[in-house]
Amino acid sequence: xxxxxxxxxxxxxxxxxxxxxxxxxxxxxxxxxxxxxxxxxxxxxxxxxxxxxxxxxxxxxxxxxxxxxxxxxxxxxxxxxxxxxxxxxxxxxxxxxxxxxxxxxxxxxxxxxxxxxxxxxxxxxxxxxxxxxxxxxxxxxxxxxxxxxxxxxxxxxxxxxxxxxxxxxxxxxxxxxxxxxxxxxxxxxxxxxxxxxxxxxxxxxxxxxxxxxxxx
Amino acid sequence: xxxxxxxxxxxxxxxxxxxxxxxxxxxxxxxxxxxxxxxxxxxxxxxxxxxxxxxxxxxxxxxxxxxxxxxxxxxxxxxxxxxxxxxxxxxxxxxxxxxxxxxxxxxxxxxxxxxxxxxxxxxxxxxxxxxxxxxxxxxxxxxxxxxxxxxxxxxxxxxxxxxxxxxxxxxxxxxxxxxxxxxxxxxxxxxxxxxxxxxxxxxxxxxxxxxxxxxx
Amino acid sequence: xxxxxxxxxxxxxxxxxxxxxxxxxxxxxxxxxxxxxxxxxxxxxxxxxxxxxxxxxxxxxxxxxxxxxxxxxxxxxxxxxxxxxxxxxxxxxxxxxxxxxxxxxxxxxxxxxxxxxxxxxxxxxxxxxxxxxxxxxxxxxxxxxxxxxxxxxxxxxxxxxxxxxxxxxxxxxxxxxxxxxxxxxxxxxxxxxxxxxxxxxxxxxxxxxxxxxxxx
Amino acid sequence: xxxxxxxxxxxxxxxxxxxxxxxxxxxxxxxxxxxxxxxxxxxxxxxxxxxxxxxxxxxxxxxxxxxxxxxxxxxxxxxxxxxxxxxxxxxxxxxxxxxxxxxxxxxxxxxxxxxxxxxxxxxxxxxxxxxxxxxxxxxxxxxxxxxxxxxxxxxxxxxxxxxxxxxxxxxxxxxxxxxxxxxxxxxxxxxxxxxxxxxxxxxxxxxxxxxxxxxx
DNA sequence: TATGAATGAGGTTTCATTCAT
DNA sequence: CATGAATGAAACCTCATTCAT
Numbered sequence: 056x057x058x059x060x061x062x063x064x065x066x067x068x069x070x071x072x073x074x075x076x077x078x079x080x081x082x083x084x085x086x087x088x089x090x091x092x093x094x095x096x097x098x099x100x101x102x103x104x105x106x107x108x109x110x111x112x113x114x115x116x117x118x119x120x121x122x123x124x125x126x127x128x129x130x131x132x133x134x135x136x137x138x139x140x141x142x143x144x145x146x147x148x149x150x151x152x153x154x155x156x157x158x159x160x161x162x163x164x165x166x167x168x169x170x171x172x173x174x175x176x177x178x179x180x181x182x183x184x185x186x187x188x189x190x191x192x193x194x195x196x197x198x199x200x201x202x203x204x205x206x207x208x209x210x211x212x213x214x215x216x217x218x219x220x221x222x223x224x225x226x227x228x229x230x231x232x233x234x235x236x237x238x239x240x241x242x243x244x245x246x247x248x249x250x251x252x253x254x255x256x257x258x259x260x261x262x263x264x265x266x267x268x269x270x271x
Numbered sequence: 272x273x274x275x276x277x278x279x280x281x282x283x284x285x286x287x288x289x290x291x292x293x294x295x296x297x298x299x300x301x302x303x304x305x306x307x308x309x310x311x312x313x314x315x316x317x318x319x320x321x322x323x324x325x326x327x328x329x330x331x332x333x334x335x336x337x338x339x340x341x342x343x344x345x346x347x348x349x350x351x352x353x354x355x356x357x358x359x360x361x362x363x364x365x366x367x368x369x370x371x372x373x374x375x376x377x378x379x380x381x382x383x384x385x386x387x388x389x390x391x392x393x394x395x396x397x398x399x400x401x402x403x404x405x406x407x408x409x410x411x412x413x414x415x416x417x418x419x420x421x422x423x424x425x426x427x428x429x430x431x432x433x434x435x436x437x438x439x440x441x442x443x444x445x446x447x448x449x450x451x452x453x454x455x456x457x458x459x460x461x462x463x464x465x466x467x468x469x470x471x472x473x474x475x476x477x478x479x480x481x482x483x484x485x486x487x
Numbered sequence: 488x489x490x491x492x493x494x495x496x497x498x499x500x501x502x503x504x505x506x507x508x509x510x511x512x513x514x515x516x517x518x519x520x521x522x523x524x525x526x527x528x529x530x531x532x533x534x535x536x537x538x539x540x541x542x543x544x545x546x547x548x549x550x551x552x553x554x555x556x557x558x559x560x561x562x563x564x565x566x567x568x569x570x571x572x573x574x575x576x577x578x579x580x581x582x583x584x585x586x587x588x589x590x591x592x593x594x595x596x597x598x599x600x601x602x603x604x605x606x607x608x609x610x611x612x613x614x615x616x617x618x619x620x621x622x623x624x625x626x627x628x629x630x631x632x633x634x635x636x637x638x639x640x641x642x643x644x645x646x647x648x649x650x651x652x653x654x655x656x657x658x659x660x661x662x663x664x665x666x667x668x669x670x671x672x673x674x675x676x677x678x679x680x681x682x683x684x685x686x687x688x689x690x691x692x693x694x695x696x697x698x699x700x701x702x703x
Numbered sequence: 704x705x706x707x708x709x710x711x712x713x714x715x716x717x718x719x720x721x722x723x724x725x726x727x728x729x730x731x732x733x734x735x736x737x738x739x740x741x742x743x744x745x746x747x748x749x750x751x752x753x754x755x756x757x758x759x760x761x762x763x764x765x766x767x768x769x770x771x772x773x774x775x776x777x778x779x780x781x782x783x784x785x786x787x788x789x790x791x792x793x794x795x796x797x798x799x800x801x802x803x804x805x806x807x808x809x810x811x812x813x814x815x816x817x818x819x820x821x822x823x824x825x826x827x828x829x830x831x832x833x834x835x836x837x838x839x840x841x842x843x844x845x846x847x848x849x850x851x852x853x854x855x856x857x858x859x860x861x862x863x864x865x866x867x868x869x870x871x872x873x874x875x876x877x878x879x880x881x882x883x884x885x886x887x888x889x890x891x892x893x894x895x896x897x898x899x900x901x902x903x904x905x906x907x908x909x910x911x912x913x914x915x916x917x918x919x
Numbered sequence: 920t921a922t923g924a925a926t927g928a929g930g931t932t933t934c935a936t937t938c939a940t
Numbered sequence: 941c942a943t944g945a946a947t948g949a950a951a952c953c954t955c956a957t958t959c960a961t
Contacts (some may be wrong), residue, residue: 072952091393093309097956107922111960170456173297173389177307180454220462221476225445231452234443239388239395240443243409246436258436260484267483268476292921313931323947350961504924523825525741529952539926544953604887605821609739612886625891652910653892657877663884664876670828671820672875675841678868692869692916699915700908720941745935755943757937766935 076114079104083111084125088167091174092122118158123182126175127189129168133161134192137199147207148266151222154200155265159230159258168235199224213269225268229261284365292330295320299327302343304383307390342391345384346408347415349377354411363423367438370416371481375446375474383448385450412441420485429485441484445477488579508546511536520599523606524554555614558607559672560601562624565593570627579639580698583654584633587697591662591690602664629655636701647703657700661693707791724762727752729794729845731759732773735813739822771830774823775837778815780810782840795913799870802848803913807878807906817882839875845871852917875917877909 082103088096097118101108115121115157133139142150162169175183183189207213237248249254285308298319311333317324331337356373358366360393365477378385399405414433423429455466464468514535518527527572529550533540545554572584572589594601606617615621641643669680679685736741745766748754763769763827788805790798791890831837834862848867856860883894895901 067313091307091309094393095309096954106920109921109923112957113471113920123356170393173451175392176452176454177386177389178454179311179391180458183455183458185371189459190461195458197460220942221473223446223460224456224473225476225480227456228439228444228448231448235451236388236443236447238392238394240440241398242396243405244436245406245412249455257437257440260441262486264441266478267486270483289946312929316927323946323948325933326945329946334931489859507924523739525739525743526825528950531949538924539952541926542924545925550952553772554910561903583781604884605825608884608886609818609821609825610886612890615887615890619889622893629892650879652892653905656888656905657908657912659884660876660880661873663881664872667883668820668824669830670824670826674828675829675837675846676868677838685811689804689869689872692873696873696912699918700912702915723941746933754941757942757944760936761941771928 062116066237075106075110078106079114079121080125080128083121084129084167085169087122087125087174088170092118092178097173097244114177115194119182119218123186126171126182127186127192127208129158129171130189130192133168133197134164136161140199142199142203147210150264151213151269152262152266154203155226155230155262156258158226159233162234163246163258165236168230170230173235188220207269212271213271219270222265226261226265230270233257288330292328293299294322294336295327296341296344299337300345300383301388302392303341304386305340307398308334308394313337315445335398338400342387342398342456343402343404343408345387346405347466349381349384350408350411352377353415356415358415360417363419363426363428366419366484367423368478370419371442371478372444372474374442375449375477378446378450379470379474382450386445388447389451423485428487431487433485438481438485442477444479445480449477504546505537507542510538511543511546511553512560513537515553516561516599518555519557519606520602524550524610529553537610554616558603559618559620560615561603562621563679565597565600566624566627568593569631572631573685574631574635579635579642579644583639583701584694584698586635587658587662588690590658591665591693594662594666595686595690598666601663603643604622604663604666639701644703646703649701654678654697654701658693658697661696665689711744714821719730721775723758726754727762727769728773728776729760731769732740732777732808732815732819734768735773735822736818740766742895749795771834773887774819774830775840776844777819778837778840781813781816782843784809788845788847793817795858795860798851799855799917800910802851803874803878806874807881807909810882811902811906815878821883831871842878855917862918862919865917870913870917874909874913877912881905881909 079100083095083100086100086103090096094120097108100121102112104251106112111121115124137157139247140154142153143152197219200223204213204217204219204222208215233248239246240246272416295316299311302316305311310332311323313327316337317327322325327337331340352369353373356370358369361369404451413435416439420429420433420435420438424431449464456462457464466474502637511532514525514530518535521527524618529540529543533543544551547556569586569589572586574585577585610642629651632655632659636645636649636651636654640647665680672678673680680689729747731743731748734748734751737743744767745756745759748769749759752758759769763772769828785802785805790801793801797872845867848871850864852861852867852870856863881896888894896905
């Protein structure tokens, strides 16, 4: 019976290894981002996936292996998008503004990514250190930034002598903090940090901060 | 040999409640900062204190109560020092530079504080929300900053129209990130973030970033 | 040697969920009846079952869940037997004597049931309140009694105007007390309450008490 | 200052040993009756008394000693009142009705006593066995009953051949059950067992049950 | 390949009791 | 007499992982 299989089986159903993997990763990403590594429960993840708990161990070996895979996937995604930003057609100032704005937006819209990075830092990046894919994954962003900065210096709109890693760090820090420290900051200062207006306002401050730092 | 200090018995000595409390808090601070809330083990903390495990529950009720106390103490400390910075004698620019520099230094030298705040954010600030002392503890920093900024605007050295919360957030974000994301950032970009030179360099960048943002 | 009984594996054998459950329930029943809810130790129960302690939590969630299951099973059992008494063929007087006698005997022979009910009353019946099965389980006894009483009134051997709940309560109280208060009563009055002779004597008193109450 | 001490110091205050003892006993009675022996907490009792926890151990040695004292006090009280009933002036029927009614009322109004006896039975009366005062305390009730019964038989209103211990047991069982099994019984049968009307109704049934049993 | 059942190690918390002053 | 501080033992429960089918 039933041999008229649908073209797109539900993810995680029988005999779709890649679907099973993706299904587990998606659930695990949400769980680790929400509760942290130690706080996340393998049983909770297992209860939410479409297959059985055994599959987690089958595909990812153990809880740590699962977390490493989740991290890799999260980093791969942001770098993939960054590479496709296509800043070549823009002026150095516009390009830097665009890159900064994108970083801010991406992190705001992908709180899971931010929280996973926090979690990994709490664990001293031991999982990340174990992954070979990581470094190669992340060099691209510096190349993109270096291109823009060089062009800006050449055109005389950016001052010389700045380390692009500093620019990237500033950009990341301001974008990251807005998500990572949202809970404590808004609790302490009773500050709205999630409304569309708050988002747009702070985005503008961040972009301006970066631009003013490189300006002549 | 130290019989000249009868007023301050060694922490953890019998029948020195305040000493026992402080001893537990100190150990717990290190443990929570190192492993996170879920990752920290009450047994590990107990093994390191000068008294018995039972005292943790006697003074702090449970693991969460202990964490709340640790958080409160950590916040209280930074705000106490901030209040004593005495920026009144400095020009607005020097005062802002000093405040920014202090924030950067304090967080660099007190990684425990930074990591505790990360941990609390992973937990959506639920413990902080439970503490009444928190808000009152933290208003002072904004008042200090507001004073400096007003003076700068009045003297014509700062542009008008900036929300001091934005300045504080930028200052905090740049200082915080340098510690919070140290592990992943230096792993990915092979960047030295801990040497005295790296510290001094980045400190300079951060101060300059803030000053350039408020400059006319 | 018992390969003729493949359908009923030994209780507690691996991969026999129902057996494991029954095994745990049996041990827990004895333990709770013997020591009360607070006095019973999960570790003691665990030491006596054929599987590991973890299984208690796997099947019953926690100590309270286990106690609720034990209570349900105990009530279910007495009502099941009561329903099978088949009093229809007897005269009203004989039927009432038989029902009273059965109640007395059942409780005498099932001290565990009596003690579990005592324990539950000490705890204000909170566990019983939590169980939906309880009420439906227990209505049958009143129906049986109502039938007998109606017949007796119709035949003129029982006086009219009695609430059958009162009859049931009297019957239960006299039977229950003989077990529930055995320890204090025999200690205070140095009264034999356990020998076959004492059992038969008191059984006769109880039956007569009930019959005399309903007699015209 | 303060040397004008009030004539009646609050119970449990300094240098009033008997007051301290009574205060502890009163609190402990309520606590043991409410939670059972294992369920009661020494710390809870200590928190409610007017003095310190140390006093519990000072006066009663340990938790069991405290419970024994609570039990003795509870039994002493009911027997003391029983002795003062003064049934001599009444006819045998009236006297038996009065004694039965009193038993029912006393237990209804002193749920703590009933619950303590339940608790002691759960513990197989080991504490009661340890107390020498117990037996002597409790003989009186049988003497009182014996007197009434003898008079009734002599006057021809009671049938002969009944063991008064049986009468006492029936009387006690019916009175006791109404309190001891109130929680489960009313939960299962949705029966009001606490209103003044319910009390009066059941009291009547109980008295009638006893009278009918001894009637010729 | 897939699953519900099973587990040992270790986690947090509570308890009655004693100690130091 | 009186008290708050202190404790070891043991209680309940959870965890990531593996097993049997």
